[in-house]
Amino acid sequence: MPQINFAEKEITCKVVYYGPGFSGKTTNLQYINRKLSPSKRSELISIATEGDRTLFFDFLPLKAMVINDFTIHFQVYTTPGQQYYNATRKLVLQGVDGIVFVADSQWSRQKDNIESFQNMMDNLEENEMSLLDIPYVLQYNKRDLSDIAGVNYMDFLLNRRPRRVPRFESIATEGKGVFDTLNEISRLVITKLLKESVV
Ligand SMILES: Nc1nc2c(ncn2[C@@H]2O[C@H](COP(=O)(O)OP(=O)(O)OP(=O)(O)O)[C@@H](O)[C@H]2O)c(=O)[nH]1
Ligand SMILES: [Mg+2]
DSSP: OOOTTTTTEEEEEEEEOSSSSSSHHHHHHHHHHHOOOOGGGOOOOOEEEEEEEEEEEEEEEEEEEETTEEEEEEEEEEEOSSSHHHHHHHHHHTTTTTEEEEEEEBGGHHHHHHHHHHHHHHHHHHHHOOHHHHHOOEEEETTTTTSBBOHHHHHHHHHHSSSSOEEEEEGGGTTBBBHHHHHHHHHHHHHHHHHTTTO
């Protein structure tokens, strides 16, 4: 549910990057943070990290655009992928307006991708939400590595249920595919706001 401030004519939408540990969620946000002009963003905040693992979440506030006099803000979060941080993942999903599921393309990580996707659906359900109602896209990351699954196979694993959605190949460390992914989820979230006559 977006937060709407009618007095200030501002709408704040929440986008969450979800996926297994080490798939590249934080790397996406770091790249976005580096490339966006300071007028479009505040600083990336990483709450608790150990080495390069996210222990709580990353948070990047973005100013997106003005539609019908309303300024749309995006608050972009990542979840910690490591298995034992499920309570945090569930918390970060609360009130989510759009999701980017970052999958690791390596063959050895396909089982983790599937488990994480299922874990995301379970956590949404426990928060009384469903992927059927929430805009989401898939990102198949680490396409630069050699031992990776084909995109059609990854579609077969991840992009059939509960529905087929846009998916992007990426190399987050080089920024490839990072903004394609962010632009598409933003577009889907804003389209939903317009459809529901929020703006
Ligand atoms: N080769 C390659 N490495 C990548 C790519 N994207 C991220 N990495 C590396 O993968 C590692 C994990 O990236 P993170 O962005 O920290 O992963 P995460 O999904 O935030 O991990 P958690 O916070 O533990 O859930 C880092 O060493 C990154 O540099 C990519 O496209 N290609
Ligand atoms: Mg992280």
